[in-house]
Amino acid sequence: MTMAELLSDAEVTEALTELPRWRRDGAMLVRTVDLPTFPDAITVVDRVAEVAEARNHHPDIDIRWRTLTFRCSTHSAGGITDLDVALAREIERLAGS
Numbered sequence: 001m002t003m004a005e006l007l008s009d010a011e012v013t014e015a016l017t018e019l020p021r022w023r024r025d026g027a028m029l030v031r032t033v034d035l036p037t038f039p040d041a042i043t044v045v046d047r048v049a050e051v052a053e054a055r056n057h058h059p060d061i062d063i064r065w066r067t068l069t070f071r072c073s074t075h076s077a078g079g080i081t082d083l084d085v086a087l088a089r090e091i092e093r094l095a096g097s
Ligand SMILES: C[C@H](O)[C@H](O)[C@H]1CNC2=NC(N)=NC(=O)C2=N1
Pocket: 056, 057, 058, 059, 072, 073, 074, 075, 076, 077
């Protein structure tokens, strides 16, 4: 398995054009989403967990009542790679309203 390569600033900016509700925060792609209820939020977390496990690429997830914040970064590379962009797209599919 090849080591994921860090994306350039331009590549990150380009990726974010297709992820309008995501933003860059340093070495991470970040998305905050409000769900109708706490159980709805946990359902989304569970679905994201399944996708992350299948990809062996995991987001940081902050859960505060019905507000979820996902942070994607490639720990082994110390920043944002294509793995994070792909995971963000999956999270957006599962959590995006
Ligand atoms: C051993 C296992 O493959 C690695 O630790 C995986 C697990 N999930 C991961 N998730 C993220 N976000 N970054 C990683 O570098 C990473 N590495």
